[in-house]
Amino acid sequence: MTERVTANLFRTRLDEVAAATETTLDTLLSPLVRPGEIERPARLLEAMRYSSLGGGKRLRPFLVVESARLFGAEGEGVLRAAAALEMVHCYSLVHDDLPAMDDDDLRRGRPTAHKAFDEASAILAGDGLLTYAFDVLADGATHKDATVRADLVLGLARAAGLGGMVGGQALDLEAEKATAPHQPQAIMTLQAMKTGALLLYAVEAGARIGGADADQRAALVKYGRALGACFQVADDILDAEGDEAALGKRAGKDAGRNKATLVSALGLDAARERRDMLAIDAIEALEEGGFGEKAAVLAEAARFTAARRS
Numbered sequence: 001m002t003e004r005v006t007a008n009l010f011r012t013r014l015d016e017v018a019a020a021t022e023t024t025l026d027t028l029l030s031p032l033v034r035p036g037e038i039e040r041p042a043r044l045l046e047a048m049r050y051s052s053l054g055g056g057k058r059l060r061p062f063l064v065v066e067s068a069r070l071f072g073a074e075g076e077g078v079l080r081a082a083a084a085l086e087m088v089h090c091y092s093l094v095h096d097d098l099p100a101m102d103d104d105d106l107r108r109g110r111p112t113a114h115k116a117f118d119e120a121s122a123i124l125a126g127d128g129l130l131t132y133a134f135d136v137l138a139d140g141a142t143h144k145d146a147t148v149r150a151d152l153v154l155g156l157a158r159a160a161g162l163g164g165m166v167g168g169q170a171l172d173l174e175a176e177k178a179t180a181p182h183q184p185q186a187i188m189t190l191q192a193m194k195t196g197a198l199l200l201y202a203v204e205a206g207a208r209i210g211g212a213d214a215d216q217r218a219a220l221v222k223y224g225r226a227l228g229a230c231f232q233v234a235d236d237i238l239d240a241e242g243d244e245a246a247l248g249k250r251a252g253k254d255a256g257r258n259k260a261t262l263v264s265a266l267g268l269d270a271a272r273e274r275r276d277m278l279a280i281d282a283i284e285a286l287e288e289g290g291f292g293e294k295a296a297v298l299a300e301a302a303r304f305t306a307a308r309r310s
């Protein structure tokens with residue numbers, strides 16, 4: 001496949017997965033009360049829908065779906081797992097935007113949840129999305145095999161929690177207050193937790209649903225780690241470059257807040273070099289996994305992650 005054809009195929013697949021994720025989230029977040037629930041409060045549901053529908057690149061769902069597709073797995077169960085992961089991602093954005101954290105007014109080109117609603121509603125919408133994600137994964141409609149479902153739940157809990165995203169966010173907030181220069185290795189650890197863990201989980205979930213063998217799984221883990229690191233350094237660079245219109249959120253905020261970023265630790269040029277190397281590492285991991293042409297869109301996702309403008 002030529003590079004152009006692969007890039008077009010990637011955009012098409014990303015759009016298709018985004019549309020399917022939107023439909024799945026829309027269905028899951030309907031007013032219909034499910035067995036075991038008592039009521040779905042209208043304003044909370046509205047805030048959860050506002051926070052998760054109608055925006056975002058849907059890169060994490062894409063990675064779940066395309067990793068599962070390597071092994072021929074597709075359909076409702078895969079989309080439910082993808083939607084569950086996106087709910088956790090959306091919750092993290094809502095909470096990250098709160099005044100007690102990054103205090104942002106704009107997200108995905110719209111007012112942040114606490115601006116569109118109020119702080120309490122935004123906190124509860126985040127809590128609701130986080131909890132619902134595990135409900136969706138544990139439900140028999142996600143996978144017929146209870147062991148697979150348990151693995152999906154455990155993996156997401158570990159990726160999102162204390163030793164993953166939440167832990168990374170805590171380190172990130174601590175680092176803002178540090179007086180000594182941030183060390184690159186510490187920044188990489190923080191970023192692997194804060195951002196990398198969910199991206200890595202995306203491909204691990206796809207591999208688990210698809211029934212990857214140990215070597216295939218190891219290759220995807222290598223890909224996911226490199227992609228996650230590439231994604232975050234690209235984010236640091238985008239913030240420093242500061243195109244707010246393209247980003248749909250405030251830019252240039254890292255430097256003013258003493259944020260631990262690879263741009264501040266290494267400088268812009270070295271950060272760009274690292275971003276591009278990580279994309280190559282990710283692509284090489286797919287080659288090592290022996291997935292061949294089937295992994296072309298995942299390889300393109302790595303190129304997209306390094307080249308992205310938003």
Ligand code: GRG
Nearest residue numbers: 056057058059092095096108166169195235310
């Ligand atoms: C509050 C528990 C808690 C965690 C917050 C994810 C996160 C941790 C903070 C978000 C701040 C941030 C901008 C992190 C950089 C990487 C990142 C997650 C960017 C947003 O992800 P995209 O670009 O967003 O995939 P879209 O909107 O496309 O889904």
